[in-house]
Amino acid sequence: MKIVNGASLQPWSGGKPRHIVLLLHGFGSSGHDMIALAPAWQQSMPDALFLAPHAPQRCGISAGYQWWPLSDISPQALARGAASAAPSIDSFIDRKLDQYGLADADLACVGFSQGAMMALHVGLRRKSAFAAIVGYSGMLPGSLQLQHEIASRPPVLLVHGARDPVVPVAALHDAERALKHVGVEVETHVSANVGHIVDPIGLRLGCAFVARSLNAAQAPLE
Helix, strand or coil: CCCEEEEEECCCCCCCCCEEEEEECCCCECHHHHHHHHHHHHHHCCCEEEEEEECCEECCCCCCEECCCCCCCCHHHHHHHHHHHHHHHHHHHHHHHHHHCCCHHHEEEEEECHHHHHHHHHHCCCCCCCCEEEEECCCCCCHHHHHHHCCCCCCEEEEEECCCCCCCCHHHHHHHHHHHHCCCCEEEEEECCCCCCCCHHHHHHHHHHHHHHHHHHHCCCC
């Protein structure tokens, strides 16, 4: 299935995009929700194009979209679901990078909840590394298979609310251990008294992480 374009925000600079920040929404949500992160980040990365596509499937329990159905949340089902949704995201990324003459190193992938699962699944299996991955309130699907499937190791930031009732904060710690085990550089932040949302501190940390990573990826060699 093909991803629908969803929402976007053009570079603050008014020029041609030099970076892409791909925003992947959560279960039952849409690109229109995720693009709300972009205005707070634009000035820190003025040459970035922000893309927030809709997932390819309509969600049966809301007016939003899903990357795959969540009727089964066992580790095996989450791994299968992420793998089934990955080709549509890979295809979307390839189209956009080709459209703007950019490379994987010019792209940062940011996801929330189910979108964070997709950001991690796709980003760690691309042949060329993204500039960065940020996962908000998510988890790492397919962690057992990762050591055999990992193809690149972009830097990762994981942010989670300590009182998340949807995805327990333990998922952050599990993901951190699994990522470090396969040699991925990981930073984490747990927001106290925060539920299943992106709080202002997490938003600021994500912005700084992505901006720093995009600049580092494009820095000239000494």
